Amino acid sequence: MRNPLSERIVGIQPSGIRKFFDIVSEMKDAISLGVGEPDFDTPWHIRDEGIYSLEKGRTFYTSNAGLKELRTEIANYLNRRLGITYDPLHEIMVTVGGSEAIDIAMRAMLDPGDEVLIPQPSFVAYEPCAILANGVPVVIDLKEENEFRLTAEELKAAITPKTKLLVMPFPNNPTGAVMEEKDLRAIAELVIEHDIFVLSDEIYSELTYLDSHVSIASLPGMQERTILINGFSKAYAMTGWRLGYACGPKMIIEQMLKIHQFAIMSAPTTSQYAAVEALRNGDEDVARMREEYNGRRRYLMHRFQEMGLKCFEPYGAFYVFPSIQEFGITSEEFANRLLSEEKVAVVPGTAFGACGEGFLRISYAYSLEQLKLALDRMEAFVTRLRGEA
Amino acid sequence: MEMREKILTFIEKNSRANLKDLAVILGVDEAAVANEMAAMEEEHIICGYHTLIDWEKTGVEKVNALIEVRVTPQRGRGFDAVAERVYNYPEVNAVYLISGGYDLLVTLEGKTLREVAQFVSDKLSTLEAVMSTKTNFILKKYKDHGTVIKESKKDERMLVTP
Numbered sequence: 001m002r003n004p005l006s007e008r009i010v011g012i013q014p015s016g017i018r019k020f021f022d023i024v025s026e027m028k029d030a031i032s033l034g035v036g037e038p039d040f041d042t043p044w045h046i047r048d049e050g051i052y053s054l055e056k057g058r059t060f061y062t063s064n065a066g067l068k069e070l071r072t073e074i075a076n077y078l079n080r081r082l083g084i085t086y087d088p089l090h091e092i093m094v095t096v097g098g099s100e101a102i103d104i105a106m107r108a109m110l111d112p113g114d115e116v117l118i119p120q121p122s123f124v125a126y127e128p129c130a131i132l133a134n135g136v137p138v139v140i141d142l143k144e145e146n147e148f149r150l151t152a153e154e155l156k157a158a159i160t161p162k163t164k165l166l167v168m169p170f171p172n173n174p175t176g177a178v179m180e181e182k183d184l185r186a187i188a189e190l191v192i193e194h195d196i197f198v199l200s201d202e203i204y205s206e207l208t209y210l211d212s213h214v215s216i217a218s219l220p221g222m223q224e225r226t227i228l229i230n231g232f233s234k235a236y237a238m239t240g241w242r243l244g245y246a247c248g249p250k251m252i253i254e255q256m257l258k259i260h261q262f263a264i265m266s267a268p269t270t271s272q273y274a275a276v277e278a279l280r281n282g283d284e285d286v287a288r289m290r291e292e293y294n295g296r297r298r299y300l301m302h303r304f305q306e307m308g309l310k311c312f313e314p315y316g317a318f319y320v321f322p323s324i325q326e327f328g329i330t331s332e333e334f335a336n337r338l339l340s341e342e343k344v345a346v347v348p349g350t351a352f353g354a355c356g357e358g359f360l361r362i363s364y365a366y367s368l369e370q371l372k373l374a375l376d377r378m379e380a381f382v383t384r385l386r387g388e389a
Numbered sequence: 390m391e392m393r394e395k396i397l398t399f400i401e402k403n404s405r406a407n408l409k410d411l412a413v414i415l416g417v418d419e420a421a422v423a424n425e426m427a428a429m430e431e432e433h434i435i436c437g438y439h440t441l442i443d444w445e446k447t448g449v450e451k452v453n454a455l456i457e458v459r460v461t462p463q464r465g466r467g468f469d470a471v472a473e474r475v476y477n478y479p480e481v482n483a484v485y486l487i488s489g490g491y492d493l494l495v496t497l498e499g500k501t502l503r504e505v506a507q508f509v510s511d512k513l514s515t516l517e518a519v520m521s522t523k524t525n526f527i528l529k530k531y532k533d534h535g536t537v538i539k540e541s542k543k544d545e546r547m548l549v550t551p
Binding site: 302368 | 399403410413414415416544546547548549550551
């Protein structure tokens with residue numbers, strides 16, 4: 001029999017998270033701090049709209065780009081929160097989560113050999129998506145001393161004549177890093193100068209704890225060269241609804257829509273109706289959850305300080321990214337031992353890129369009681385490790 | 390949100406948090422939290438620290454009732470005088486002045502149905518201002534103080550996700 005598989009697909013490494021998931025699943029009664037999704041339930045009024053749409057028999061496809069009502073609400077929302085104006089008819093499309101948007105944006109924009117700049121540590125999908133789109137991923141290693149922000153120098157050093165697209169994954173999973181307006185301005189200047197495009201993944205935009213999120217698309221000259229990706233998963237605790245969106249120049253959205261049309265048809269209808277409600281009446285829920293995450297974030301930072309674990313203060317998403325370099329073991333070893341000895345699961349930083357070595361991703365999408373319990377165990381573990389040295 | 394509101398919003402659902410944790414979580418100074426809490430207790434903004442218990446699971450018999458009471462308000466003191474008479478009984482859990490078909494909503498806790506019925510007929514109904522009462526026994530508590538009373542919800546998320 002011939003080899004049924006595509007060489008390109010076989011060549012893509014499965015996500016490092018997967019491997020760790022298998023180990024954790026074997027462990028009975030482990031406390032996990034490894035989850036990348038909110039612990040809150042979707043607010044009831046939003047779920048209620050989803051139920052209502054089912055009761056009304058709204059079980060048909062929507063238009064490829066998504067319900068017009070929803071696209072209009074997205075446009076209103078982006079205008080209200082970021083001060084950017086998008087035309088809901090031509091510049092916004094609804095996708096199956098932010099993930100689909102990342103995939104089709106790359107496929108719509110890349111030709112073979114085009115280089116995609118991917119700052120890491122970051123979400124696991126950018127690199128494989130770039131490869132699937134025939135692009136060439138070029139990794140930029142972010143540094144702890146810069147609080148894992150992307151600097152203009154780092155960007156400049158990575159740009160070549162083949163650079164087509166820059167991924168901007170902020171607020172960042174796994175580091176919790178944010179880019180402030182001044183940081184973004186320096187990046188935007190280079191982007192414009194070198195005529196490259198930006199895929200700005202802003203899925204955590206509602207979860208910032210310093211100032212409100214600033215989108216790179218809102219800077220002068222940037223909207224026309226940015227695909228802004230966002231969704232409902234993190235802000236409204238709607239991960240399972242699988243709903244995101246992409247906004248950008250009509251020319252790019254049109255091509256993305258073509259892929260979406262043939263591969264997906266349309267995002268889930270029930271989810272779209274629920275999302276309309278989320279955007280219309282969900283601001284208070286978002287604020288309430290943000291406040292809770294922020295309390296947990298402060299608590300974690302305090303505990304790390306107490307146990308003398310080095311950690312830069314992250315101002316976004318729901319992750320902290322402490323350094324374990326002092327112990328002289330790899331992230332994976334640390335995570336494996338923490339799991340087997342104290343039954344606490346955290347994700348090694350290396351799951352998000354090689355430069356995550358020496359760090360751990362700890363999620364605070366958990367109740368305070370659970371965080372407390374897990375941190376007590378972690379403290380015992382850290383103390384023991386120091387005793388061994 | 391000002392500090393008082395922050396503190397109250399948090400402790401309304403987590404009254405057991407110690408001062409140090411509370412200060413860390415709210416991102417404020419511990420001494421400031423302690424002062425505010427003391428001041429709010431003094432001003433009776435914080436009226437008590439209670440525990441939400443599902444007595445049904447303990448096997449201890451308790452009967453709860455909601456009693457709708459129609460009363461004649463008193464000249465010059467309105468409903469306050471009769472409300473005070475009612476809330477002074479230790480068996481009474483809560484007393485609310487209500488708009489609508491009746492005046493006072495009284496919640497009661499007793500050991501048996503009989504005990505509650507007796508309280509209503511002997512004590513509540515005999516008050517001069519009380520015109521009529523209607524006793525509703527609570528058969529099952531589903532949710533109380535914003536908390537759903539049943540098994541705690543299991544975390545069904547996958548253990549590790551990107």
